[in-house]
Amino acid sequence: MLSNDALQGHLGAIARDGYTIVEDAISTDVLDALTDDLTRLEQLFEVVPSPNVFEGANTLRVYNLLALSDVWQQVPVHEHVLPIVEGVLDRGCLISSLSSIRIQPHETPQPIHADDQLMPLTKPHAPTVCNSMWALTDFTDANGATRIMPGTHLADHSPNYGEEYVSIPAEMPKGSVLIWHGSLWHGGGANTTADDRIGIAMNYCAGWVRQQENQQLGIPVEVARTFSPRLRELVGYSVYNMLIGHINKHSPVEILDAAPGATPMVWDAV
Numbered sequence: 001m002l003s004n005d006a007l008q009g010h011l012g013a014i015a016r017d018g019y020t021i022v023e024d025a026i027s028t029d030v031l032d033a034l035t036d037d038l039t040r041l042e043q044l045f046e047v048v049p050s051p052n053v054f055e056g057a058n059t060l061r062v063y064n065l066l067a068l069s070d071v072w073q074q075v076p077v078h079e080h081v082l083p084i085v086e087g088v089l090d091r092g093c094l095i096s097s098l099s100s101i102r103i104q105p106h107e108t109p110q111p112i113h114a115d116d117q118l119m120p121l122t123k124p125h126a127p128t129v130c131n132s133m134w135a136l137t138d139f140t141d142a143n144g145a146t147r148i149m150p151g152t153h154l155a156d157h158s159p160n161y162g163e164e165y166v167s168i169p170a171e172m173p174k175g176s177v178l179i180w181h182g183s184l185w186h187g188g189g190a191n192t193t194a195d196d197r198i199g200i201a202m203n204y205c206a207g208w209v210r211q212q213e214n215q216q217l218g219i220p221v222e223v224a225r226t227f228s229p230r231l232r233e234l235v236g237y238s239v240y241n242m243l244i245g246h247i248n249k250h251s252p253v254e255i256l257d258a259a260p261g262a263t264p265m266v267w268d269a270v
């Protein structure tokens with residue numbers, strides 16, 4: 001559990017710099033379990049790099065991890081990360097996507113971008129997105145640590161796609177988590193080593209924003225039914241501010257459970 005002082009420190013850093021790093025966030029047994037399952041999934045699905053510059057010619061990505069095995073269910077709700085995300089967005093935040101990013105040797109730098117730059121909003125703006133990168137290996141300048149540009153979350157525009165910028169590597173030991181404001185300019189780094197850099201991209205958005213990867217159709221209903229109450233809320237079986245996301249004036253969680261219930265809705269409060 002994060003202390004209140006630690007929580008406030010991380011929130012202050014994100015407000016000021018656009019990012020923070022939580023060291024020693026993830027225990028070794030969790031890291032090992034995630035790494036083993038990811039390797040299994042990559043082999044099972046025979047994952048190969050996608051043929052586009054953004055995802056990387058030497059990078060393996062597995063999307064929609066919550067649908068694939070139980071071990072990923074602990075990631076979105078982690079006690080050292082979620083309170084910080086809730087502090088940035090609010091407790092009505094949602095999972096936007098959960099995927100892996102394995103940057104292999106010979107990978108070149110990913111174009112610098114902001115994760116919210118496809119949203120047609122005037123900048124700077126309140127955070128609509130708050131993303132995190134779990135380090136399953138050490139993240140170093142040489143192996144492709146995420147490149148960040150501190151303070152750019154306050155810029156009045158997004159980066160020009162494909163332009164080269166001066167950035168710094170978010171170096172962090174294995175078990176750390178980098179968390180950033182969705183407007184921060186950043187990108188994956190080049191890997192000049194002989195080893196893989198493995199990261200888990202645990203991305204969140206505000207509860208009133210559309211999720212990047214569709215969680216309600218992407219995760220089979222029978223899988224979602226096994227989720228904890230908080231995880232169900234985070235994938236979108238919930239309503240934001242008692243209204244947004246309702247189905248016929250009911251929370252979608254009641255439909256998930258096939259048990260119409262009494263989730264308080266905005267109409268009950270007026």
Ligand SMILES: O=C(O)CCC(=O)C(=O)O
Pocket residue numbers: 054101110133144145146147186187188189199
């Ligand atoms: O792999 C990384 O360090 C960053 C990746 C990223 O920002 C992205 O794919 O959107």
